[in-house]
Amino acid sequence: MTERCDDLIVETREMFVDILNPFAKMKLIDALQRLGVSYHFKEEIDNSLESLVSVKFANDDFHAISLQFRLLRQQRRYMPCDAFKEFIDKQGNLNGTLCSDTRALLALYEAAHLGTPNEEILREAQVETTNQLKRIVDCIEKPLSNKVRHALETPSFRRMKRLEARLYIPLYEEDKEECNEMILELAKLDFYLLQRLHREEVKEICEWYHGLESPRELFYARHRPAEAYFWALGVYYEPEYAKPRKLLAKFIATITPYDDTFDNYGLWKELQPFADVMQRWDEKGAEQLGRCYKEYAQFMFGTMNEIEGALPKGTPRKNVNVIKDIITEVCKGYVTEIDWRDSKYIPPLKEHLQITLVTCFYWAINCTAFVVFQEGVTEEVMIWMSGFPQIVKDSCIVSRLMDDIVAHAFETERNNVATAVTCYMKEYDSTKEEAIKALWNDVENAWKDMNEEYLKLTSIPSSLLIQVINLARMMETMYKKIDGYTDSAILKEWISLLLVQPITL
Known part of the structure; x- marks a missing residue:
């Protein structure tokens, strides 16, 4: 064959x-x-x-x-x-x-x-x-x-x-x-051959995840190793990128409980020492944390150490440090969100996005995708990525707004941080329908901005920029109608289509 x-x-x-x-x-x-x-x-x-x-x-x-x-x-x-x-x-x-x-x-x-x-x-x-x-x-x-x-x-x-x-x-x-x-x-033969490869990879990711002790302790978290692999598959699917694809899948599987720890589980008096440890990347300090917080910190530190160890000798350590710096910014953003939640503060949309474009984790995922991909990742590229460039920000806008639009009712019921929909409704005294229409327009504008950046950023290789586009494409797949990552029924259908159901030859 x-x-x-x-x-x-x-x-x-x-x-x-x-x-x-x-x-x-x-x-x-x-x-x-x-x-x-x-x-x-x-x-x-x-x-x-x-x-x-x-x-x-x-x-x-x-x-x-x-x-x-x-x-x-x-x-x-x-x-x-x-x-x-x-x-x-x-x-x-x-x-x-x-x-x-x-x-x-x-x-x-x-x-x-x-x-x-x-x-x-x-x-x-x-x-x-x-x-x-x-x-x-x-x-x-x-x-x-x-x-x-x-x-x-x-x-x-x-x-x-x-x-x-x-x-x-x-x-x-x-x-x-x-x-x-x-x-x-x-097309059929190639899909069949790649499906066999991808099937083995997702099996490896799931065995890795379920073989770890730390995730089993996080009873409150979403455990989504197969979905994390699907996400990584959307960034690069070609056979020659098996290694970066698996590393990226491990990173995405690891950050999901991070969001859940801040969003759904912890009280501020418990989260504060956890946030301090995570912002300092203090592996020794993690030993002093409460049970679930300690387990998650060890999970994150372990994954980042694995990623760093998997990179070829000679890869600048500061590349991984850029990822860690961005995750530190995510943690700071979560702290702000908790303050908003506990004080029932609904910020103006611009203020909301200044924080939530970072906490949606897409900047960190983009950076990790670059680092594990390696090809074309120069010092100049990493400096560019560390500055939260516009095309990455646009990808985050697509991520944040599509997530907030489809998850608005669910997040409101859970008394979580106000969504972009709620912020828009308050700021502009609008109905939910008017807010959603305006935010969909913002998503459309973000795509147009990405198109422009994609054309003009001639100093950044196409093989890297397309990863930013591909991550925005994943939102179009997973959040078009529902939050496909949290309510994963439709996502399981796509995963089955790509990794389980055979194609007719």
Whole structure:
């Protein structure tokens, strides 16, 4: 089976030479990316997109222009949005010819989600294509209607790449107008082979977690090793990144009880000495803590020591220290949140986010993902990461707000720290529905900011920046409708799809 997969990879490489038509080559690249096999063809795709930068399609070739725009921007190649002037009139209405071509309309919808804050034409295109596709989806025949529903649920650029591959394979297979049987076979075989690897990895993570003594003592905490692995799988799924993926999964599994210790379990008089120990990273001081606090501190210290020990010799110790410094900031933020909770203080939204963007832990997860990944992680990159850069902050905004929106009722019932929804309602004297609508708009703006940063941060390697994007994509997967990490029923469905259910070959 591995040999057949290798043969298909060779044959697919030949397609890059044989296909001369730019539009056909773009469709090949798009299929490979969405089917999760593009990592085999990095050089071929990069060279092809470099040549596509200068290709000019006819102004009314809506499908080709939209696909070109999305593919180039996904690879951090700038293409101006002027190309879309023919798509929308001055009143903001879509071109009539475009509206009659569902595939072109869908391509524009996907492209519009890579717009930046000042690209108003793409903002209009996003709204108009969404509305138009919703209007016509029930009138379109299968298989195209299935692709439209899939896109309306979450656009491709915001999807967890491994889950997108699993869900897109059947959509690609049933669309006989677009499907290439050789590419389909490659996608299925590759998914099967990677699933075997990922299955062994998640088994290893669960055995590691349940083999530790400390987590068993944390009776109040969420124990989510499989879910933590799923999260890490969303950051990098390729086989060559098995080691960083497992280390990142261990880190995510470790920080979950940290949140629960502050959020759900402790009283301040007990938490204060715990917070002091954690902020000092005082392993000896942890011995003096109460039972659960001592067990958690040892758990965190043990995981961080394991991560540090797993890094190659010569890796600067200060890289791990940056992670620890960020976790210290998280701990300080938790202390502030407890003060808010106990005093029933509801801060203005800006003040709330100054703290909760840190305590959502996404900054720390981003930093850890970089450190264990190693490739391209220079001293300059770590200095940049330590300053809480804008693209990471935007990823945290997506994380914090999506979590608060879907978990608002649950958190309110538990009398926890006020959510962003509550803060907005108080500050602007609004209803819950108005607050949620405004916060969803903030999530959308954060995505546009990320798109802009992704294009302009040329000093940071793409292999690192895409990890920041991938973490935001995980929120779109796990928090679209419910808190999928706390109420993990839907998450178990995704985990089963990726790691348990076999794909039909």
